[in-house]
Amino acid sequence: MRLSSFADYAVVLMSAAARHCGAGAGRDPATHKHLRMNATTLSAETGIPLPTAQKLVSRLSAAGLLESSRGTGGGVRLARPPATITLADVVEAVEGPIAMTACAEMGAHDCNLESDCRIRPHMNLANDAIRAALAGVTIASLTRDIPPPFAPSEVEKQVAL
Amino acid sequence: MRLSSFADYAVVLMSAAARHCGAGAGRDPATHKHLRMNATTLSAETGIPLPTAQKLVSRLSAAGLLESSRGTGGGVRLARPPATITLADVVEAVEGPIAMTACAEMGAHDCNLESDCRIRPHMNLANDAIRAALAGVTIASLTRDIPPPFAPSEVEKQVAL
DNA sequence: GCGCAATCGGACGGATATGGTCCGATTTGA
DNA sequence: TCAAATCGGACCATATCCGTCCGATTGCGC
Numbered sequence: 587m588r589l590s591s592f593a594d595y596a597v598v599l600m601s602a603a604a605r606h607c608g609a610g611a612g613r614d615p616a617t618h619k620h621l622r623m624n625a626t627t628l629s630a631e632t633g634i635p636l637p638t639a640q641k642l643v644s645r646l647s648a649a650g651l652l653e654s655s656r657g658t659g660g661g662v663r664l665a666r667p668p669a670t671i672t673l674a675d676v677v678e679a680v681e682g683p684i685a686m687t688a689c690a691e692m693g694a695h696d697c698n699l700e701s702d703c704r705i706r707p708h709m710n711l712a713n714d715a716i717r718a719a720l721a722g723v724t725i726a727s728l729t730r731d732i733p734p735p736f737a738p739s740e741v742e743k744q745v746a747l
Numbered sequence: 748m749r750l751s752s753f754a755d756y757a758v759v760l761m762s763a764a765a766r767h768c769g770a771g772a773g774r775d776p777a778t779h780k781h782l783r784m785n786a787t788t789l790s791a792e793t794g795i796p797l798p799t800a801q802k803l804v805s806r807l808s809a810a811g812l813l814e815s816s817r818g819t820g821g822g823v824r825l826a827r828p829p830a831t832i833t834l835a836d837v838v839e840a841v842e843g844p845i846a847m848t849a850c851a852e853m854g855a856h857d858c859n860l861e862s863d864c865r866i867r868p869h870m871n872l873a874n875d876a877i878r879a880a881l882a883g884v885t886i887a888s889l890t891r892d893i894p895p896p897f898a899p900s901e902v903e904k905q906v907a908l
Numbered sequence: 909g910c911g912c913a914a915t916c917g918g919a920c921g922g923a924t925a926t927g928g929t930c931c932g933a934t935t936t937g938a
Numbered sequence: 939t940c941a942a943a944t945c946g947g948a949c950c951a952t953a954t955c956c957g958t959c960c961g962a963t964t965g966c967g968c
Contacts, residue, residue, distance in 0.1 A: 657935030715880030818964030
């Protein structure tokens with residue numbers, strides 16, 4: 587009943603990305619510097635190990651939450667406004683569909699007594715409630731509240747910052 | 748974001764136990780047969796592998812959800828009325844405290860920037876919502892609805908019943 | 909009072925999934 | 939055209955979880 591550390595990291599990473607470069611923010615015409623973030627920058631800022639950050643960027647891009655540009659000066663940026671991205675989106679991007687029981691998954695019909703299952707509708711109800719809870723929190727809301735520059739939710743085994 | 752198969756099984760097992768022997772149901776004075784369920788019976792009825800069912804019984808007993816009696820004719824029964832046992836209780840019994848992030852756990856203070864964490868309160872909010880969703884479903888509600896004698900929620904790799 | 913049988917309880921080993929590391933493919937800028 | 943920097947995917951170590959087994963304990967029958 588705990589989300590994977592990947593999902594946890596993903597939330598932190600998306601939050602950091604939202605703080606620096608919103609959707610549509612290409613490059614600053616004045617400074618001519620890129621507003622995009624790359625995996626290295628995000629890693630340094632959040633404390634997430636670089637390889638893990640790269641993997642997360644990859645998955646989040648594949649899920650359509652980040653837009654990536656390759657080559658020199660490339661990087662990633664949010665594909666949508668932070669207010670339209672929810673925790674449910676992020677979690678599903680890295681962990682797959684939110685389904686507490688295997689029953690609840692899309693095309694899963696492995697349950698041998700599926701038609702007679704009494705507790706399944708209740709499970710689905712709870713499942714929907716959980717998804718709604720996650721969908722109620724947007725990335726935008728995570729960037730508000732407290733000023734400090736960075737704030738990893740958990741960097742347990744990270745000794746040195 | 749999926750609960751372990753242990754937790755899934757535990758729900759099925761508790762549901763089966765509630766269907767047969769409610770709290771306080773000792774032995775039937777007429778038939779002189781025990782109303783208690785043992786791990787073997789529960790296993791046969793739910794399709795849960797016997798060793799796993801034993802393990803679940805053990806954990807659920809330790810958590811105070813089941814009362815176990817050893818020796819010949821022993822077995823287990825619900826420690827409380829089914830209406831007072833929720834999915835949250837069962838899940839916590841077998842999976843530990845419901846905490847999406849490591850931050851949210853009881854005595855976890857591993858986050859190196861704990862005081863500055865901006866997303867933690869939001870996570871806790873979502874966490875509470877999830878727990879509330881699970882706490883809203885009682886074991887008693889799982890025994891209603893549909894008549895068939897048994898109904899495992901998922902017995903994926905179980906070929907023969 | 910004693911032995912037996914049945915049960916719970918904990919310990920061990922294998923398997924799956926996760927997290928971390930590395931190298932190659934691709935693209936932009938000079 | 940060359941070179942640098944980036945994303946993308948493949949590989950391996952680790953940890954957790956699941957399934958199996960054996961021992962400890964208790965109550966019944968003799």
